[in-house]
Amino acid sequence: MPFALSPERERMLEEILERYPTKMAATLPLLHLCQEQLGYVSREVVDFVARRLELSTAHVEGVVTFYTLYNQHPVGKHQVWVCRTLPCALRGAYDVIAHCEKRLGIKCGETTSDGKVTLRTAECLASCGTAPMMQVDKQYHENLTRERVDVILSGLLGS
Amino acid sequence: MIKRTDYLTRLYGKPEGWTLALYERELGGYEVARRVLKTMTREQTVEEAKKANIRGRGGAGFPMGVKWSFMPKKVGAKPHYLVVNADEGEPGTHKDRTLMEENPHACIEGCIIACWAIGAHVAYIYVRDELHLSKERLEGAIREASAKGYLGKAPFGIDWSVEVYVHSGAGAYICGEETSMLNSLEGRRGEPRMKPPFPANAGVFGCPTTVNNLETIAAVPTAFGLGGEEFSKLSCLHGATDGGVRLYGLNGHVNAPGIVELAVAPTLNELIYGIGGGVLGGRGVLCAIPGGSSTPVLRPEELVNAPDPKSALNPWHGKSVFDVPMGVETMRLVGTMLGTCCVTVIAQGTDPVWCFHNLMQFYRHESCGQCTPCREGSAWLERMCEKILNGRASMQELRGLHDIANGIMGNTICAFGEGTAMPALAFLQKFRKELEEYVRGGRTRADAKLTVGEWS
Numbered sequence: 001m002p003f004a005l006s007p008e009r010e011r012m013l014e015e016i017l018e019r020y021p022t023k024m025a026a027t028l029p030l031l032h033l034c035q036e037q038l039g040y041v042s043r044e045v046v047d048f049v050a051r052r053l054e055l056s057t058a059h060v061e062g063v064v065t066f067y068t069l070y071n072q073h074p075v076g077k078h079q080v081w082v083c084r085t086l087p088c089a090l091r092g093a094y095d096v097i098a099h100c101e102k103r104l105g106i107k108c109g110e111t112t113s114d115g116k117v118t119l120r121t122a123e124c125l126a127s128c129g130t131a132p133m134m135q136v137d138k139q140y141h142e143n144l145t146r147e148r149v150d151v152i153l154s155g156l157l158g159s
Numbered sequence: 160m161i162k163r164t165d166y167l168t169r170l171y172g173k174p175e176g177w178t179l180a181l182y183e184r185e186l187g188g189y190e191v192a193r194r195v196l197k198t199m200t201r202e203q204t205v206e207e208a209k210k211a212n213i214r215g216r217g218g219a220g221f222p223m224g225v226k227w228s229f230m231p232k233k234v235g236a237k238p239h240y241l242v243v244n245a246d247e248g249e250p251g252t253h254k255d256r257t258l259m260e261e262n263p264h265a266c267i268e269g270c271i272i273a274c275w276a277i278g279a280h281v282a283y284i285y286v287r288d289e290l291h292l293s294k295e296r297l298e299g300a301i302r303e304a305s306a307k308g309y310l311g312k313a314p315f316g317i318d319w320s321v322e323v324y325v326h327s328g329a330g331a332y333i334c335g336e337e338t339s340m341l342n343s344l345e346g347r348r349g350e351p352r353m354k355p356p357f358p359a360n361a362g363v364f365g366c367p368t369t370v371n372n373l374e375t376i377a378a379v380p381t382a383f384g385l386g387g388e389e390f391s392k393l394s395c396l397h398g399a400t401d402g403g404v405r406l407y408g409l410n411g412h413v414n415a416p417g418i419v420e421l422a423v424a425p426t427l428n429e430l431i432y433g434i435g436g437g438v439l440g441g442r443g444v445l446c447a448i449p450g451g452s453s454t455p456v457l458r459p460e461e462l463v464n465a466p467d468p469k470s471a472l473n474p475w476h477g478k479s480v481f482d483v484p485m486g487v488e489t490m491r492l493v494g495t496m497l498g499t500c501c502v503t504v505i506a507q508g509t510d511p512v513w514c515f516h517n518l519m520q521f522y523r524h525e526s527c528g529q530c531t532p533c534r535e536g537s538a539w540l541e542r543m544c545e546k547i548l549n550g551r552a553s554m555q556e557l558r559g560l561h562d563i564a565n566g567i568m569g570n571t572i573c574a575f576g577e578g579t580a581m582p583a584l585a586f587l588q589k590f591r592k593e594l595e596e597y598v599r600g601g602r603t604r605a606d607a608k609l610t611v612g613e614w615s
Contacts, residue, residue: 095610
């Protein structure tokens with residue numbers, strides 16, 4: 001079935017288009033809008049974005065595959081990203097990752113069988129002064145302790 | 160010398176500190192922008208900016224006022240643009256985020272003055288997508304400023320217009336490189352462009368563009384509020400055209416990590432012990448990365464060798480590099496870079512080879528893949544490091560790492576190549592003993608530690 005934006009997001013797109021002299025400049029923002037609605041960027045989303053912004057599907061596909069944050073496949077209801085880069089690693093990021101894997105029963109890059117949580121590592125999230133940290137959906141959780149991680153993960157699994 | 164100031168950070172930690180009401184009460188609201196727009200011409204604004212000696216806060220340290228002066232003097236058929244780089248993602252860098260979250264109005268006021276100086280009517284703030292709170296606060300500040308008539312048509316009642324928009328990235332470190340950012344803003348893959356043409360001639364949408372780091376822009380209202388020269392004189396490196404105050408960051412193995420605003424320029428030791436409360440567990444410092452992972456690592460045993468009285472480093476001849484003020488030129492002269500001056504401190508007892516491998520994983524992941532030396536080189540560096548760490552590498556392979564790193568240097572379109580090779584070469588040179596121990600079997604991954612104590 002062809003993809004279509006919800007009326008509210010369609011209005012947001014109109015607003016976005018006014019900000020730029022070209023339609024192409026709305027590619028990244030529009031892909032974000034689509035992903036917010038569907039959870040990932042499907043083949044149909046690529047077609048929709050190409051048609052809506054008068055671009056080739058090859059161009060849109062090229063953009064989607066370049067950037068880390070566009071999911072090319074369906075993912076869990078919640079996204080957990082644990083920063084693994086040096087400043088976080090120095091404060092225990094690898095222990096955080098191991099703990100999350102154990103608690104969730106999955107490896108990084110996988111989704112829990114109930115489809116609730118996708119666990120991934122992230123490269124530096126600009127939170128080095130409050131390491132270790134992880135991002136859950138749109139929210140940062142900083143200065144993580146084992147207890148805090150347990151509370152966060154339990155909340156996600158119970159949601 | 161540690162000289163604390165609070166021009167940028169006065170509102171940090173205050174309830175509702177990000178609102179216009181607080182910005183007006185504590186930091187003069189938009190009075191500086193109003194005065195600049197009402198009393199100064201474009202040329203005067205650029206001249207004043209030059210006097211402030213603001214060295215770009217994004218890492219390269221290029222003088223902001225000089226960059227502004229590169230824009231065409233007359234606005235022709237093509238409009239001018241300001242692009243603000245808030246794609247903060249260099250490992251160890253966590254300063255721009257605090258400004259956006261806790262003092263967003265300074266960023267917006269800086270945009271207005273910068274647009275005035277370069278003849279632009281539109282500014283795009285390119286924020287990495289992960290920083291949702293930063294985007295929310297910036298957008299809130301834009302709404303408040305627009306409602307007051309500081310943005311939009313006829314700001315402060317002047318016959319001129321200015322708009323500021325927030326643009327989200329989508330998770331690519333390379334988009335912090337200015338030409339890559341321009342491609343990304345245009346809706347393309349974030350691959351860097353060849354220079355020339357430079358952005359001041361052909362930037363975003365093919366139009367003259369100035370790209371400034373977010374902290375650079377946020378410092379503009381303070382600089383114009385005090386007056387360019389007064390602002391510059393706050394720095395002890397004013398004479399070396401490295402002026403004003405800036406945000407210094409501390410992370411890694413220090414007792415009190417975080418962001419602090421200081422006059423330019425403290426030394427590494429002053430930062431670590433005077434601000435950071437020393438190293439975790441009372442340990443000594445193994446090494447420190449002065450300003451983001453691309454800046455070559457420094458060890459406290461390294462001494463300044465500048466016997467020539469004419470050398471800018473001569474006052475510190477014979478002292479540790481950790482006792483040299485952290486300015487753009489001084490750090491260059493000691494063989495590293497000031498970068499973003501957010502320092503990653505690594506304690507004694509930490510395994511430097513593992514640190515090296517961790518950074519190479521980052522560069523391999525983030526290389527955009529456009530240039531072969533960088534795409535292949537970063538992957539080789541990471542694989543070889545892993546092999547060393549696993550005790551399976553030979554001495555010949557260890558030597559090969561130098562060749563790979565040198566093969567990247569200077570052979571790529573953008574500075575990401577150097578950003579990968581420089582820290583690699585520094586680790587190879589300064590931790591040769593530890594690397595050889597791995598090759599000879601005297602050190603193994605099982606004994607390696609990255610943390611001080613256990614995470615709990």
